[in-house]
Amino acid sequence: MRVRELLTLARTHHGVQASSKKQLLDQVAQLAAASCDSLNEQEVFDALVAREKLGSTGIGEGIAIPHCRLGHCQQAVGLLLKLESPIDFDAVDGHPVDLVFVL
Numbered sequence: 001m002r003v004r005e006l007l008t009l010a011r012t013h014h015g016v017q018a019s020s021k022k023q024l025l026d027q028v029a030q031l032a033a034a035s036c037d038s039l040n041e042q043e044v045f046d047a048l049v050a051r052e053k054l055g056s057t058g059i060g061e062g063i064a065i066p067h068c069r070l071g072h073c074q075q076a077v078g079l080l081l082k083l084e085s086p087i088d089f090d091a092v093d094g095h096p097v098d099l100v101f102v103l
Helices: 021-035 041-054
Strands: 012-016 058-060 079-087 097-102
Touching: 012 021, 021 041, 021 079, 021 097
Parallel strands: 012 079
Antiparallel strands: 079 097
C-alpha cells in the first residue's frame, strides 16, 4: 500500500481542536469511522485508549502515532492531523503534541 492510498485528502485534517488526549482520541475515532464503513467509532476509540494504557504513543518532538489493531479490519487506515494548539500526550520527551499520525 502506498502512502497516498493510506492518507487520502479526506483523511488529512488541519487545525483540529482538542484539549486533551482523550478528546483527541474520540475525534480520531469519529474521523476514522466516517472515512471507512467497516469501522465502528466506539470500537476504534476503545482500542486506541487500550493501546495508550500500555504506554504513550507520543514519540517526541511534538509527534504522536496512536495506533491499534482491529481483528475485522482487513487493510490499514491512516489519518494525519495537525492540531490547532499542542496538547499534553504524555510523550516520551515530555513535550506537547501537535502532529498526530494515526494507524
